[in-house]
Amino acid sequence: MAKFEYAPAPESRSVVSLRESYGLFINGEFTSGTDGGMFKTISPATEEVLAEVTEAGPADVDRAVAAARHAYEQTWSVMPGAERAKYLFRIARIVQERARELAVLESLDNGKPIRESRDVDIPLVAAHFFYHAGWADKLEYAGYGPAPRPLGVAGQVIPWNFPLLMLAWKIAPALACGNTVVLKPAETTPLTALAFAGICQQADLPPGVVNIVTGAGETGRALVTHPGIDKVAFTGSTEVGKEIARACAAGPRKKLTLELGGKAANIMFEDAPVDQAVEGIVNGIFFNQGHVCCAGSRLLVQESVQDEVLASLRRRLATLRVGDPLDKNTDVGAINSAAQLAKIRELSQAGEAEGAERWSPPCELPDRGFWFPPTVFTGVSQAHRIAREEIFGPVLSVLTFRTPAEAVEKANNTPYGLSAGVWTEKGSQILWTAARLRAGVVWANTFNKFDPASPFGGYKESGYGREGGRHGLEAYLDV
Amino acid sequence: MSDAAAPARSSRLAVRKTYKLYIGGAFPRSESGRSYPVTDHKGSFLANAALASRKDARDAVSAARKAFAGWSGATAYNRGQVLYRVAELLEGRRAQFAAEVRAAEGLSARQAEAVVDASIDRWVWYAGWSDKIMQVRGSANPVAGPYFNFSAPEPTGVVAVLAPQDSSLLGFVSVVAPAVVSGSTVVVLASERFPLPAVSLSEVLATSDVPGGVINVLTGRTAEIAPWLASHMDVNAIDLTGAPGDLADDLAVAAADNLKRVLRPSEQDWALTPRLDRMHAYLETKTVWHPIGT
Numbered sequence: 001m002a003k004f005e006y007a008p009a010p011e012s013r014s015v016v017s018l019r020e021s022y023g024l025f026i027n028g029e030f031t032s033g034t035d036g037g038m039f040k041t042i043s044p045a046t047e048e049v050l051a052e053v054t055e056a057g058p059a060d061v062d063r064a065v066a067a068a069r070h071a072y073e074q075t076w077s078v079m080p081g082a083e084r085a086k087y088l089f090r091i092a093r094i095v096q097e098r099a100r101e102l103a104v105l106e107s108l109d110n111g112k113p114i115r116e117s118r119d120v121d122i123p124l125v126a127a128h129f130f131y132h133a134g135w136a137d138k139l140e141y142a143g144y145g146p147a148p149r150p151l152g153v154a155g156q157v158i159p160w161n162f163p164l165l166m167l168a169w170k171i172a173p174a175l176a177c178g179n180t181v182v183l184k185p186a187e188t189t190p191l192t193a194l195a196f197a198g199i200c201q202q203a204d205l206p207p208g209v210v211n212i213v214t215g216a217g218e219t220g221r222a223l224v225t226h227p228g229i230d231k232v233a234f235t236g237s238t239e240v241g242k243e244i245a246r247a248c249a250a251g252p253r254k255k256l257t258l259e260l261g262g263k264a265a266n267i268m269f270e271d272a273p274v275d276q277a278v279e280g281i282v283n284g285i286f287f288n289q290g291h292v293c294c295a296g297s298r299l300l301v302q303e304s305v306q307d308e309v310l311a312s313l314r315r316r317l318a319t320l321r322v323g324d325p326l327d328k329n330t331d332v333g334a335i336n337s338a339a340q341l342a343k344i345r346e347l348s349q350a351g352e353a354e355g356a357e358r359w360s361p362p363c364e365l366p367d368r369g370f371w372f373p374p375t376v377f378t379g380v381s382q383a384h385r386i387a388r389e390e391i392f393g394p395v396l397s398v399l400t401f402r403t404p405a406e407a408v409e410k411a412n413n414t415p416y417g418l419s420a421g422v423w424t425e426k427g428s429q430i431l432w433t434a435a436r437l438r439a440g441v442v443w444a445n446t447f448n449k450f451d452p453a454s455p456f457g458g459y460k461e462s463g464y465g466r467e468g469g470r471h472g473l474e475a476y477l478d479v
Numbered sequence: 480m481s482d483a484a485a486p487a488r489s490s491r492l493a494v495r496k497t498y499k500l501y502i503g504g505a506f507p508r509s510e511s512g513r514s515y516p517v518t519d520h521k522g523s524f525l526a527n528a529a530l531a532s533r534k535d536a537r538d539a540v541s542a543a544r545k546a547f548a549g550w551s552g553a554t555a556y557n558r559g560q561v562l563y564r565v566a567e568l569l570e571g572r573r574a575q576f577a578a579e580v581r582a583a584e585g586l587s588a589r590q591a592e593a594v595v596d597a598s599i600d601r602w603v604w605y606a607g608w609s610d611k612i613m614q615v616r617g618s619a620n621p622v623a624g625p626y627f628n629f630s631a632p633e634p635t636g637v638v639a640v641l642a643p644q645d646s647s648l649l650g651f652v653s654v655v656a657p658a659v660v661s662g663s664t665v666v667v668l669a670s671e672r673f674p675l676p677a678v679s680l681s682e683v684l685a686t687s688d689v690p691g692g693v694i695n696v697l698t699g700r701t702a703e704i705a706p707w708l709a710s711h712m713d714v715n716a717i718d719l720t721g722a723p724g725d726l727a728d729d730l731a732v733a734a735a736d737n738l739k740r741v742l743r744p745s746e747q748d749w750a751l752t753p754r755l756d757r758m759h760a761y762l763e764t765k766t767v768w769h770p771i772g773t
Contacts, residue, residue, distance in 0.1 A: 082600060082603070082604065085603065085607060086603065089563060089603065127556060130556070130559065130560065130563075131556070131610055133607060134559065134606065134607020134608065134609075134610070134611055135607065135611065136607075137604065137607070137752075138604075138607060138608070138611065141611070141615050141755070142615075143615075404773045426773075427769055427770075428769070428770040428771055428772045428773070429772070429773050431627045431769060431770075431771040431772075432771050432772050432773050435771060452610075453555075453556075453610050453611075453614065469614065470611070470614045470615070
């Protein structure tokens with residue numbers, strides 16, 4: 001197949017101005033940490049140090065929670081919903097105004113292609129604030145009674161795969177419902193959250209309504225176990241999610257929502273148009289380097305079309321461009337961290353060792369940074385680790401099925417239940433399959449679609465609670 | 480425009496504005512060439528407003544119909560942002576509108592400012608509804624059979640609105656926004672006695688991403704124009720809020736010819752947060768059935 005040559009098309013970094021070092025955002029101001037601990041955040045594409053960030057200790061978390069409590073009691077919970085709405089609309093507008101800066105910053109810190117941060121992450125961030133702004137003075141219509149009350153202070157811990165978008169998913173509904181927040185971004189991707197702190201300042205958001213504490217697992221633990229918070233919202237691994245559930249089970253009552261891991265099945269029936277389905281399958285697993293909790297990491301293809309689909313899939317993968325996240329042509333960027341790369345390698349090696357067949361397109365990877373080529377495993381059985389465990393990388397496991405019942409059986413054969421995909425021309429079969437899938441989101445003839453109006457969240461060990469839509473408000477209301 | 484509406488007195492002679500109609504995104508005079516004098520609450524001359532004719536009303540309906548496909552086909556998110564943009568631009572012209580409302584309605588400066596602020600906030604309130612009304616008004620229906628069945632609201636089409644006679648800006652916004660937020664397009668006849676703030680608002684609409692034809696503003700005699708709108712066969716709904724008491728029944732009868740959805744006049748306090756009834760009035764419910772099976 002003819003290969004198109006591309007000239008580099010780098011997005012300019014000049015739109016971003018980084019500080020050497022960042023404090024914590026507490027009570028509307030950047031402040032130093034109490035015990036002085038700092039850590040570095042790097043660009044995973046080059047391993048270049050981008051900035052130094054403060055490691056928040058328990059005393060800092062205390063300060064942040066106190067600021068959030070004060071803002072909750074004095075300002076935010078007593079403010080009319082229409083005024084809260086205006087702050088959120090302001091934030092949405094500032095995100096739109098600063099969209100390119102945020103996109104470049106996200107790609108720098110996270111390693112995701114600028115095409116995705118620019119066209120998916122940041123527009124969705126703005127949309128999320130815009131949508132929830134409208135709810136702030138309409139909560140009586142949300143289906144939770146005539147005057148639903150907020151919970152208080154929310155402690156929120158988010159992952160590194162969609163840093164600013166996950167922040168938006170957490171902060172927008174919390175604020176709309178009248179809560180104040182202390183949010184901890186992931187230690188490898190703190191920069192857009194810190195930029196967001198600046199956006200709160202530009203919006204004149206009252207001090208203490210949003211507090212950002214940076215740090216790693218210890219900071220997160222201090223936050224979610226803090227006795228001064230009323231609500232815990234966590235997005236991340238199932239393992240940590242269970243720890244948090246245990247921690248919240250004891251002690252003062254906190255409302256808890258968890259959005260955890262997944263091992264989604266993408267079910268392709270024999271009547272599905274191959275090219276269209278293959279596009280969706282590729283998007284399903286290689287979008288964002290596969291660092292997606294709802295990624296379609298298991299392709300279940302009907303046996304009769306397996307050969308044709310695999311041939312088409314390989315052809316398509318050979319055209320994916322892996323490399324510089326800031327290049328506008330890049331399809332697959334850098335793996336977010338050395339630790340994540342090690343995990344992907346380990347699971348891929350296990351896949352080979354257990355007898356699955358591994359394939360990647362010829363693909364030159366940069367010398368520096370963390371990289372993993374798009375990879376497909378065929379001949380995968382349900383017992384293989386690569387069919388059971390979340391890899392969180394650009395690795396697709398292909399299994400086959402003969403009947404719709406078998407497809408559903410295999411799709412549900414996982415402790416996870418976040419998402420699933422169905423590909424068929426038959427509408428009745430889409431609905432039949434969707435009704436049987438134990439998953440919180442089912443995409444039919446599409447994949448990885450997100451919208452603030454659409455609830456997102458999992459069944460089983462993918463967590464509980466929903467984010468987005470009318471349903472997502474429940475997580476932040478005392479109902 | 481009178482001095483009351485001018486930001487500040489000076490020795491310089493003011494350049495006055497011609498108040499025109501707003502149809503299909505353009506500002507024509509009435510095709511009839513007519514106008515009528517508008518006075519302030521004390522009876523002093525403010526300006527001549529266009530006296531719309533039957534033909535102007537029909538042109539406005541055509542423009543609204545033409546705009547319907549695009550506006551109703553836009554995403555709810557997009558419509559919400561457009562309505563919010565109206566609020567943004569109105570905010571920047573608070574002083575002008577306060578002066579105009581004050582001159583028209585004879586309010587105190589403080590009252591006029593409160594009316595303008597409420598008008599801005601009303602756009603914001605409705606902007607937030609664009610992508611929520613379906614979530615509140617729609618449903619998935621558990622029919623007793625292997626069918627997926629859902630009901631979703633859709634905009635009714637072209638809505639004729641007789642704006643309230645007493646509230647030139649807040650009342651006007653309160654009857655127009657609930658129609659356009661869900662995707663309907665509007666022909667609105669401004670308050671007969673206080674038409675000027677509505678005309679100025681159309682200048683805001685023209686510069687705020689509202690596509691031409693989505694909101695068409697007429698000024699003139701309610702009793703002359705309303706019957707043409709009520710009997711127009713390409714109008715899907717009519718709001719009779721601004722109809723004179725003795726005319727409302729006749730208009731409702733005329734509206735029955737093509738079974739327009741009719742919103743009858745009722746006592747309104749425009750300062751209160753609205754209920755959902757005005758949005759509901761312009762929504763059709765569409766139910767879709769689809770079989771479930773392999």
